[in-house]
Amino acid sequence: MSLDSFKCRKTLTVGTKTYHYFSLKVAEKNGLKGISQLPYSMKVLVENLLRFEDGRSVTKADIEGCAEWLVNRGKGGEQEIAFRPARVLMQDFTGVPAVVDLAAMRDAVTKLGGKAESVNPLVPVDLVIDHSVIVDEFGNAKAFKKNVDLEYQRNGERYQFLKWGQGAFKNFSVVPPGTGICHQVNLEYLSQTVWTKKEKYTPKRGKASTVEVAYPDTLVGTDSHTTMINGLAVLGWGVGGIEAEACMLGQPLSMLLPEVIGFKLTGKLKEGVTATDLVLTVTQMLRKKGVVGKFVEFFGSGLNDLTLADRATIGNMAPEYGATCGYFPVDTETLDFLANSNRKTARVALVEKYAKAQGLFRTAKSPD
Secondary structure (H helix, E strand, O other): OOOOOOOOEEEEEEOOEEEEEEOHHHHHHOOOOOHHHOOHHHHHHHHHHHHOOOOOOOOHHHHHHHHOHHHHOOOOOOOEEEEOOOEEEEEHHHHHHHHHHHHHHHHHHHHOOOOHHHOOOOOOEEEEOOOOOOOOOOOOOOHHHHHHHHHHHHOHHHHHHHHHHHHHOOOEEEEOOOOOOHHHHHHHHHOOOEEEEEEEEOOOOOOOEEEEEEEEOEEEEOOHHHHHHHHHOOEEEEOOHHHHHHHHOOOOEEEEOOOEEEEEOOOOOOOOOOHHHHHHHHHHHHHHHOOOOOEEEEEOHHHHHOOHHHHHHHHHOHHHHOOOEEEOOEOHHHHHHHHHOOOOHHHHHHHHHHHHHHOOEOOOOOOO
């Protein structure tokens, strides 16, 4: 449980449910001066540190260092933080070995006299099988089903193992082959923009109880184009398999406080201009600027007319322009996409109210 040095743990009621959250506005009043002026992506990092302040991996000084970003803009490159993503996204190339490692850990724990079921991912992990189906059949209505059936026949042992893993491990789910690429599944189904989880909470005065905590949806993925999800206001980027496994087991991701490059968009795309035209132009400009290892955050009146599909396309290209991520803030387009992709109405309402309470919601009148 967080030490909560800035006394910012508060409650938020949405409909009939009440959530706990770490209020950036209250933290600012209690000592983190100026954090309301931080870029949206930086606010997400600050909230993460407030929630995980333990005096060891995250200290009060670490959090105060984030507020000082307004002075040095992250150009010093010396402030190191421990970031804990809300979840981990894996595709089959790196995901299957990770499940093998978990199974091996269970064997080791059993040999030492422990309980095998005590070994589980500590954050939600989604493994999307998206690089497997081969096109043997084509040109007929039954081709898709036949190709998927052949995949199960050829790799039956593999899928039996993964099905066992999904049933044996907590916080672990598998998306079967033939469903879609991991970034599509992540954008259209898995991501929630605001994540929630239940945890035990013991106030200084009163009895312990189970509460539901709301916080920004963040992730790391074992694919460089994980950044596609930045278009849905989900902060995330690609990492190696070892880093992903570490996060999966509850270890923080050590990173330097980033420099954030703002990219201003104005106007709207003319008829006939495609998302490809837009993203290649953006990529060319950012390569010329030099954004390797930096956060890029998009702002300006141009967001008012930019579809979420186009935002996701721009975010997806972050590895091509060299940035860690290409982030878009929450706005009405985000809410519309969540609703249109069949997210629960209660979740969409939570995203809106939480983002507005935290100063994470962008409107046409938001200052640049």
